[in-house]
Amino acid sequence: MGTLTSRVWTAMLLVVLLNWCFTERNIGVVDASHVVYPHLQNLQVPFVNPLWRTGYHFQPPRNWMNGPMYYNGVYHFFYQYNPKGAVWGNIVWAHSVSVDMINWKALEPAIYPSKPFDINGTWSGSATILPGDSPVILYTGVDRAGNQLQNIAFPKNLSDPYLREWIKPDYNPIIFPVGVNASAIRDPTTAWLGPDKHWRITIGSRRARRGMAYLYRSRDFVHWIKAKHPLHSSKDTGMWECPDFFPVALEGKKGLDTSAYGEGLKHVLKVSLDATRFEYYTVGKYHHDHDKYVPDVTSPDDSTGLRLDYGNFYASKTFYDPAKQRRILWGWSNESDRAANETTKGWSGIQAIPRVLWLDSNHRQVVQWPIEELESLRKNKVYIHDKEVKTGHYFEVKGIQTSQADVEVMFDVSSLEKAEAWNPAWTNPQELCGIKKAEVKGGVGPFGLLVLASARMEEKTAVFFRVFKAQNKHVVLMCHDPTRSALVPNVYEPTFAGFVDINIAKTKKISLRSLIDNSVVESFGAGGKTCITSRVYPTLAIGSDAHLFVFNNGLENIKVSELKAWEIRKPLMNGS
Numbered sequence: 167m168g169t170l171t172s173r174v175w176t177a178m179l180l181v182v183l184l185n186w187c188f189t190e191r192n193i194g195v196v197d198a199s200h201v202v203y204p205h206l207q208n209l210q211v212p213f214v215n216p217l218w219r220t221g222y223h224f225q226p227p228r229n230w231m232n233g234p235m236y237y238n239g240v241y242h243f244f245y246q247y248n249p250k251g252a253v254w255g256n257i258v259w260a261h262s263v264s265v266d267m268i269n270w271k272a273l274e275p276a277i278y279p280s281k282p283f284d285i286n287g288t289w290s291g292s293a294t295i296l297p298g299d300s301p302v303i304l305y306t307g308v309d310r311a312g313n314q315l316q317n318i319a320f321p322k323n324l325s326d327p328y329l330r331e332w333i334k335p336d337y338n339p340i341i342f343p344v345g346v347n348a349s350a351i352r353d354p355t356t357a358w359l360g361p362d363k364h365w366r367i368t369i370g371s372r373r374a375r376r377g378m379a380y381l382y383r384s385r386d387f388v389h390w391i392k393a394k395h396p397l398h399s400s401k402d403t404g405m406w407e408c409p410d411f412f413p414v415a416l417e418g419k420k421g422l423d424t425s426a427y428g429e430g431l432k433h434v435l436k437v438s439l440d441a442t443r444f445e446y447y448t449v450g451k452y453h454h455d456h457d458k459y460v461p462d463v464t465s466p467d468d469s470t471g472l473r474l475d476y477g478n479f480y481a482s483k484t485f486y487d488p489a490k491q492r493r494i495l496w497g498w499s500n501e502s503d504r505a506a507n508e509t510t511k512g513w514s515g516i517q518a519i520p521r522v523l524w525l526d527s528n529h530r531q532v533v534q535w536p537i538e539e540l541e542s543l544r545k546n547k548v549y550i551h552d553k554e555v556k557t558g559h560y561f562e563v564k565g566i567q568t569s570q571a572d573v574e575v576m577f578d579v580s581s582l583e584k585a586e587a588w589n590p591a592w593t594n595p596q597e598l599c600g601i602k603k604a605e606v607k608g609g610v611g612p613f614g615l616l617v618l619a620s621a622r623m624e625e626k627t628a629v630f631f632r633v634f635k636a637q638n639k640h641v642v643l644m645c646h647d648p649t650r651s652a653l654v655p656n657v658y659e660p661t662f663a664g665f666v667d668i669n670i671a672k673t674k675k676i677s678l679r680s681l682i683d684n685s686v687v688e689s690f691g692a693g694g695k696t697c698i699t700s701r702v703y704p705t706l707a708i709g710s711d712a713h714l715f716v717f718n719n720g721l722e723n724i725k726v727s728e729l730k731a732w733e734i735r736k737p738l739m740n741g742s
């Protein structure tokens with residue numbers, strides 16, 4: 167197993183960043199592949215293998231994540247890791263803090279197994295800021311019998327600006343699994359306060375094949391009672407992990423506090439489907455009077471539904487940031503290189519860049535955009551404008567190192583005459599992109615970027631659009647094609663794709679932003695209406711050997727009206 171393995175042995179540290187939704191499948195896989203040396207489990211230990219390590223994405227010193235929160239000028243990020251490595255009952259809430267969500271400082275774990283109600287696991291949960299500015303965490307604990315219990319924890323010292331220590335009162339668990347499947351009830355959400363002054367949370371679960379978001383109510387945050395009806399459920403969707411439920415304003419980009427209610431808003435319910443390992447959300451109406459969430463008819467309520475990200479993105483969670491009045495979404499992207507069992511690389515998994523999330527003006531979907539703080543890492547800009555890309559042509563964006571970069575481009579699509587005919591049977595964008603990859607010639611498109619490309623393009627990841635002509639509208643497909651991203655085939659490099667809900671005949675242009683970071687590409691189409699994240703592992707297109715191209719493989723010429731690209735500096739990342 168060559169050099170990668172020996173480097174791991176030399177450094178003797180294994181890092182795994184996985185999702186915060188602790189599934190049985192994960193336990194099996196991860197447990198089997200872990201080798202960690204307890205005497206070296208020190209947060210200051212540097213990372214082992216820098217190949218493919220991302221430069222500006224959140225990579226905790228180890229393991230996976232829990233609820234983000236903002237308190238008193240500081241962003242807190244909790245993520246899960248196993249300090250004893252081989253023993254998977256010991257998942258703790260590791261803790262990092264930041265003032266900008268870009269530069270991170272790692273602290274001691276905030277919550278770890280120590281009591282009968284969490285001795286076999288301190289799993290995922292969420293933070294809520296109670297009135298009077300006091301933060302509280304609800305998390306899933308696992309007892310010796312394997313029951314999934316919901317517990318509460320409070321900061322020990324509110325004057326500590328970093329809230330380092332957390333106390334778990336002995337009256338835990340606050341919710342014992344009664345009338346539910348005790349091995350499938352986890353990941354409590356941030357709580358919201360109803361007009362009746364009772365708190366509510368929802369918890370992910372299943373009843374046979376039916377995915378469930380159970381609802382619990384409490385007057386004092388300590389005594390919780392299960393509501394007769396779940397907040398929502400959907401048949402044949404399997405276990406719902408990491409549910410997230412929050413209001414969005416009908417107009418503008420401002421976020422709303424999780425407890426906001428009344429006119430002028432809608433709600434979003436997001437679930438992570440263990441069955442598909444993708445996340446889906448619906449936009450709908452929350453009826454406070456009977457605590458029911460009803461998705462709008464425009465939101466399919468199953469695995470054909472809307473996705474926050476059509477790529478490698480799971481276990482996401484949002485929180486309300488009162489400092490900048492925005493709702494922030496954060497998701498996890500796992501490893502999928504050929505060492506996918508995480509024994510050879512020494513680290514695994516990243517967080518996507520935090521994104522501001524708001525309701526689109528069409529009220530049918532949400533829109534996401536990387537937090538503005540990321541722009542503080544930009545340097546060495548290149549600027550290109552009014553450059554035509556003729557049919558079958560491409561050009562290179564030169565002048566910056568593009569292995570760690572932020573690229574924003576606007577494509578003018580003045581003629582749609584040669585658009586390919588749409589086939590209504592194409593209901594699955596990912597499959598369509600698998601058929602119509604970047605090298606498959608089209609009419610209007612494929613056009614877009616080739617990122618992390620080698621000089622002669624043996625390796626490249628294509629990020630592109632393709633426009634089809636349907637009966638009385640145009641259909642826009644956005645696609646990630648990483649099938650040529652590495653000379654050596656990887657474990658998991660599917661094409662990923664989503665449709666873009668715009669009227670391109672009217673806009674006559676479409677924007678694309680891609681965040682490139684060594685082994686991750688995060689793309690935002692049409693201002694963030696469709697987002698796709700991929701993990702890729704080039705063997706040639708590394709560091710200064712990574713190239714960036716703009717291409718057009720359609721019959722119709724297109725124009726780059728504007729392209730801005732920046733190198734991205736490395737921030738402070740948990741001491742590594």
Ligand SMILES: *[C@@H]1O[C@H](CO)[C@@H](O)[C@H](O)[C@H]1NC(C)=O
Nearest residue numbers: 253255285286309310311312
């Ligand atoms: C709880 O942990 C102990 C020791 O870590 C282990 O032996 C036991 O099997 C675990 N129980 C369950 C239900 O996972």
Ligand SMILES: *[C@@H]1O[C@H](CO)[C@@H](O)[C@H](O)[C@H]1NC(C)=O
Nearest residue numbers: 322323324325326327328329
């Ligand atoms: C609480 O934190 C503050 C600020 O760090 C510190 O000055 C104080 O001593 C702490 N109090 C206790 C009881 O630890």
Ligand SMILES: *[C@@H]1O[C@H](CO)[C@@H](O)[C@H](O)[C@H]1NC(C)=O
Nearest residue numbers: 347348349350372373374405
């Ligand atoms: C309860 O959940 C576990 C874990 O997901 C599952 O294996 C089991 O089949 C579920 N039981 C029922 C009755 O649905």
Ligand SMILES: *[C@@H]1O[C@H](CO)[C@@H](O)[C@H](O)[C@H]1NC(C)=O
Nearest residue numbers: 167504505506507509510657
């Ligand atoms: C996992 O690791 C083992 C041991 O290093 C290796 O033989 C196997 O091929 C790896 N599996 C994958 C999927 O990379």
Ligand SMILES: *[C@H]1O[C@@H](CO)[C@H](O)[C@@H](O)[C@@H]1NC(C)=O
Nearest residue numbers: 443480500501502506657658
């Ligand atoms: C990420 O890893 C790949 C390869 O092991 C799996 O196929 C995916 O299911 C997995 N994604 C998630 C969300 O767990």
